[in-house]
Amino acid sequence: MKALIVDDSRAMRTILTRILGTAGADEIGQAADGLEAIAYLEAEPQLPDLVLVDWNMPNMNGLELITALRSRAEWRRMAIVMVTTENEYDQVVRALAAGAHEYVIKPFEAEALIEKLAILGFAAPEEPSDGEMNEFAGDVPAC
Secondary structure, three states, X not given: OEEEEEOOOHHHHHHHHHHHHHOOOOEEEEEOOHHHHHHHHHHOOOOOOEEEEOOOOOOOOHHHHHHHHHHOHHHOOOEEEEEEOOOOHHHHHHHHHHOOOEEEEOOEEXXXXXXXXXXXXXXXXXXXXXXXXXXXXXXXXXX
């Protein structure tokens, strides 16, 4: 699986990269905001299968990014998961209506994100070693 993480928090991008690695992602790109994500996608010959998007970012927020991704036919096949602190029902509805497939509210357990990936049909992760499980013990912070 090829993935792109779009979040203005470097720490959150690192955490999500590790989680995706345990879930079987073999190539993971990163962008700090929606504009950077669009530039990444335009430069990539092979689009990612999955895009994880934060809502609150400078320059172009996550909702604007999802709308932009869904406006281009060649980008519509990418699965999108909104990973954000926005937890109001109306915000969840707006993100899903714009084209997100799933929604994860920070803070979250790593297993919650992995379960969302399984729902989207991405390969189930191999059983992690004890060391890998300890790395993700507890909640992922809300960055």
